[in-house]
Amino acid sequence: MYVATLLTSPATPSLDPALIESLRNAWGGGDANWLAVDEAADFTLEVMPDNRWDVWADLQGMGVDLVIQPVAGRRKKMLLADMDSTMIRQECIDELADEAGVGERVKDITARAMNGELDFEGALTERVGLLKGLDEGVIGKVLAERITLMPGGKALLATMKAHGAYAALVSGGFTAFTARVAEELGFDENRANTLLVENGVLSGDVARPILGREAKVQALREITARLGLAHDDVMAVGDGANDLGMLGLAGAGVALHAKPSVAAECDIRINHGDLSALLFIQGYGHADFVA
Numbered sequence: 001m002y003v004a005t006l007l008t009s010p011a012t013p014s015l016d017p018a019l020i021e022s023l024r025n026a027w028g029g030g031d032a033n034w035l036a037v038d039e040a041a042d043f044t045l046e047v048m049p050d051n052r053w054d055v056w057a058d059l060q061g062m063g064v065d066l067v068i069q070p071v072a073g074r075r076k077k078m079l080l081a082d083m084d085s086t087m088i089r090q091e092c093i094d095e096l097a098d099e100a101g102v103g104e105r106v107k108d109i110t111a112r113a114m115n116g117e118l119d120f121e122g123a124l125t126e127r128v129g130l131l132k133g134l135d136e137g138v139i140g141k142v143l144a145e146r147i148t149l150m151p152g153g154k155a156l157l158a159t160m161k162a163h164g165a166y167a168a169l170v171s172g173g174f175t176a177f178t179a180r181v182a183e184e185l186g187f188d189e190n191r192a193n194t195l196l197v198e199n200g201v202l203s204g205d206v207a208r209p210i211l212g213r214e215a216k217v218q219a220l221r222e223i224t225a226r227l228g229l230a231h232d233d234v235m236a237v238g239d240g241a242n243d244l245g246m247l248g249l250a251g252a253g254v255a256l257h258a259k260p261s262v263a264a265e266c267d268i269r270i271n272h273g274d275l276s277a278l279l280f281i282q283g284y285g286h287a288d289f290v291a
Helices: 017-027 052-060 092-100 103-114 120-129 137-145 153-162 175-185 213-227 241-249
Strands: 002-007 033-036 040-045 065-070 078-081 166-174 189-193 195-198 201-206 234-238 252-256 268-270
Touching: 002 017, 002 033, 017 040, 052 065, 065 268, 078 153, 078 213, 092 103, 092 120, 092 137, 092 166, 103 120, 103 241, 120 201, 137 175, 153 166, 153 175, 166 175, 166 213, 175 189, 189 213, 213 234, 213 241, 234 241, 241 252
Parallel strands: 078 166, 078 234, 166 189, 234 252, 252 268
Antiparallel strands: 002 040, 002 065, 033 040, 195 201
């Protein structure tokens, strides 16, 4: 048994009941269940539709995301999340680079690395090298003035944790940022790279080993083993090429507003919804959200 979930942007909720009924009838689905008025609905299916991705592509043009997954194990016991452009709107290293006067150069490297065009570790060390000499105090300034949370994140964490789930933040970014974001959103733990500082300024390097794609996979394995969970119990979310390992290993790997090359490798692609979409696809209705 499968469940199909359709959802739109909560900023402009426009999910048409006629669309749900049409698709449900075409696929022989069960009764529609509205998770949020005008925003999200689902229905069950006996078999996976052959034209799933054709319909998905058509719906994308209408501003609608479609996710089809097995009903069994739909609600997850652990969230493993990327930070930059996932739990927050920004890429922290790009914001630091702006302050250092090398913003455009670093943003170009970041974009290529997240799209899988560059080796992550090499791209990270090159970008951090360009920050050499930046005052350590700029980190606090960037956190206060430039970093904003991705919509839906607080509800996602609060709701999953209220139902007993564990939450871990794993980032190829920096501990100075993950510690603050993890505390604000309620993550149980966070892992990231450590910027090295000498005499109050950035040295232009990070501590080894560098946390990249394989470290995120290792985090999933280590944390599930520690908690006695299966990989299928995990929902992982990210947007970049260095997230693909954990997205593939998790029971539900969500490509959130992801780079095209990343989304193409994931069955769950959220391009219009925000982080609250991760609750809808687990079967939580808006009335179930914890503030």
